[in-house]
Amino acid sequence: MSKCAEAAAVAATVPGAGMGQAGLRPSMVPRQASFFPPPVPNPFVQQTRMGAASRLQIFFLGIILLPIRVLLVALIILLAWPFAAISTACCPEKLTHPITGWRRKITQQVLKFLGHAMFLSMGFMVTVKGKVASAAEAPIFVAAPHSTFFDGIACVVAGLPSMVSRNENAQVPLIGRLLRAVQPVLVSRVDPDSRKNTINEIIRRATSGGQWPQDTVTWTWQGYTFIQLCMLTFCQLFTKVEVEFMPVQVPNDEEKSDPILFACRVRSLMAEALGIPVTDHTYEDCRLMISAGQLTLPMEAGLVEFTKISRKLKLDWDSIRKQLDEYATIACCSKGGRIGIDEFAEYLKLPVSDVLRQLFALFDRNHDGSIDFREYVIGLAVLCNPANTEDIIQMAFKLFDVDEDGFITEEEFSTILQASLGVPDLDVSGLFKEIAQGDSVSYEEFKSFALKHPQYAKIFTTYLDLQTCHVFSLPKEAQAAPLIASNKVSPENHESTSDKKDD
Numbered sequence: 044m045s046k047c048a049e050a051a052a053v054a055a056t057v058p059g060a061g062m063g064q065a066g067l068r069p070s071m072v073p074r075q076a077s078f079f080p081p082p083v084p085n086p087f088v089q090q091t092r093m094g095a096a097s098r099l100q101i102f103f104l105g106i107i108l109l110p111i112r113v114l115l116v117a118l119i120i121l122l123a124w125p126f127a128a129i130s131t132a133c134c135p136e137k138l139t140h141p142i143t144g145w146r147r148k149i150t151q152q153v154l155k156f157l158g159h160a161m162f163l164s165m166g167f168m169v170t171v172k173g174k175v176a177s178a179a180e181a182p183i184f185v186a187a188p189h190s191t192f193f194d195g196i197a198c199v200v201a202g203l204p205s206m207v208s209r210n211e212n213a214q215v216p217l218i219g220r221l222l223r224a225v226q227p228v229l230v231s232r233v234d235p236d237s238r239k240n241t242i243n244e245i246i247r248r249a250t251s252g253g254q255w256p257q258d259t260v261t262w263t264w265q266g267y268t269f270i271q272l273c274m275l276t277f278c279q280l281f282t283k284v285e286v287e288f289m290p291v292q293v294p295n296d297e298e299k300s301d302p303i304l305f306a307c308r309v310r311s312l313m314a315e316a317l318g319i320p321v322t323d324h325t326y327e328d329c330r331l332m333i334s335a336g337q338l339t340l341p342m343e344a345g346l347v348e349f350t351k352i353s354r355k356l357k358l359d360w361d362s363i364r365k366q367l368d369e370y371a372t373i374a375c376c377s378k379g380g381r382i383g384i385d386e387f388a389e390y391l392k393l394p395v396s397d398v399l400r401q402l403f404a405l406f407d408r409n410h411d412g413s414i415d416f417r418e419y420v421i422g423l424a425v426l427c428n429p430a431n432t433e434d435i436i437q438m439a440f441k442l443f444d445v446d447e448d449g450f451i452t453e454e455e456f457s458t459i460l461q462a463s464l465g466v467p468d469l470d471v472s473g474l475f476k477e478i479a480q481g482d483s484v485s486y487e488e489f490k491s492f493a494l495k496h497p498q499y500a501k502i503f504t505t506y507l508d509l510q511t512c513h514v515f516s517l518p519k520e521a522q523a524a525p526l527i528a529s530n531k532v533s534p535e536n537h538e539s540t541s542d543k544k545d546d
Contacts, residue, residue: 081322085343087329089266105278108166112277115164120217123157126150127224138226141254150224151203158199166281167196173288175201181291182249187313191272197286198225205248207241232326265342289316323351327360334364335416338371340380347417356424363420370416381413391498392474396464402426402501427497435500436493440486450483464502 093101130142130150141147162169176184184204186197198204205226213219213229228244231237248254267275276282289312298305314321324346331345345367352358373390374382384403388395406414406422414422443451443459453475461469478484478492493499 081320081324081348085346086322086324087265087332087346088343091267101275101278104280105274108280109274109277112164112166116161119157119161119164120221123154123221124217126153127220130224131220134223137229141248141251142226143254154221154224155199155203158195158203162196162199165276166279167193168281168283169196169200170283170285171200171288172285173290175288176291178204183245185309185313187310188317188319191267192269193272193276193284196284200286201288207245287316289313323348325350327353330360331363331367334367335371335380338367339375340371340416344370344374344380344416347420352417352420356421358420358424366420366423367416370419374416379413381415382419383413387414391502392471392477393460393464393502394466394469396466398464398502402498405501423497427500431493431497431500433490436490437486439493440489443484443489450485451489452483453479456484460502 127150130146134142142150184201186194198206203225205228206222207230208222208227210229210231213222213227215222228241228248230241234240292305292309292312294302294305298308310321327349328346331347331349332342333345335345336342347363349360349363353360353363370382373386374380377383377386382390384395384400387403387406388399391399393399403414404410405426406418408418408421440451441447443455445455445458453472456475456478457469457471460471461467475484478488480488
């Protein structure tokens, strides 16, 4: 595609459309489509609304059932603790060798029986479908969807496989000892190497030839607390739970060489069986949610599907967290924590023009007239950062530096931006003062501003596109010279050229 055609394609995205219109956008290529917003807006929040009848039922049943069930659970935990203590006696908190012999055999049977008794005393009616695979058939046992500590029901039914659990859980009195008895893989959320260490430990156990139990990888981030969840569950007459064991999945040769393919296939099969959608949200999204709340944005603003975004756009946690700060600067005064065309223009200190609408529309991927943080991150990476190279910055500076003295004055800056945006009476004094340390802008100041504010990359290069279109529209003999665009342009005529610089 020629430069002229490329510029025309960008201009065609929103041909003079107002913000209430989607404009004539080109079809999304596969890479663009892969960044389309996920079907689940926030999988980390559970909101339950109970009516008056439900509240009355919980109150009256709770008067009878709650104290009985609390006593039964406490009794079962006290009965289980001595067996867990014997099993883990003289063992380090992070096990280097599996528990073997009579300690493993007796403890496993007793704790499994008491686990069934505990969930029965809580009022759970458990139905099991499918066949439980042995550790030899399936060294790794995955339970989904992970929601609460009641995931333990699946683990008890499966024969108490080793769990992946937070380090903090092993420190809880009584419960911590019971957890250690199932030989967990302990994860530290503050250790940057924890994920790698966890993967290595699971691989070590899975390839041990059955010496270790199966490993299982299984609370909603925002919802009921531990106490609330227990109270509401204990106050129900009974709670139905269905545990389905799916067929064992074995990776093919291609998936062995690329484990991500195997993980995606298993995830899709489980999601299909559950009838739920698949997203790429991870713990880093939860961290971004917390950061968004601290920046007075809605917590949902931090959801970007971190794993997908970081992998496809080659972004790390620090860069995305920094972009959240910049986004908050623009969106903090808007309703709902989203950026509209007015906030976008105000931040750039530019008027709402056709060119600005085109740039805004490129960010606004779902055509709803606003930009959320996810769209902002993608826009910077896909649209702005590729156009913010050293060569482009140098070219843009040369265009602004009309008299070639190595500095850009406010008059020169105003002339080029007026031409780029098609606004003859554009006031750029506010933007110029942000860039300049004095009465003019040096190349280093211009470069520093461009690198810190990549949103302007498309604005600065719009003029390049316009002049390139003009050159390609000339007769072929006039195109033989190098395509260095003139920078002597009046806002009324974007395609006029200057004799000051030789093309």
